[in-house]
Amino acid sequence: MRTIMTLWDLPSKQLATIKAIRSDIRENVKERLSEMGLEDGRDVQCIRKGPLGGPIVMQLGGSVFAIEQELASKIEVEPQHS
Template sequence: MTLWELNTKQQALIISVKSELAENVKERLSEMGIQVGRDIQCVRKGPLGGPIVMQLGGSVFAIEENLAAQIEVEARN
């Protein structure tokens, strides 16, 4: 499943970031903390395909669907 497919308040483990992304985009995601093995939680999704708001550690940030769909996660209960 992808980060975009998470439900609100659902937690997940990041398992991969797709290699099709440009190197500078992957580097920026890594700087934000989006790295394999990290836990992440969906805080909320914007209406009509708006950005998804995520919590990673003590940080909260939003990313667009096209990026969130490139991040593979494993949902946690």
């Protein structure tokens, strides 16, 4: 069974596939996410989350990025299981 969750809900060290980026994100932010490589079908891994709702640190390919909780909660992912 497929489980869809948000990037923010993804546990640390968990690998997932990006399924959708919600349409209510501003267009310029979507463009920036695309430039970072955050697009449907890409694999992403949660490295860690900052305390008290701080940013999520994620790995996307060979790069590491941090984005805020509000934005991470608008990116839908499907966890991958080993």
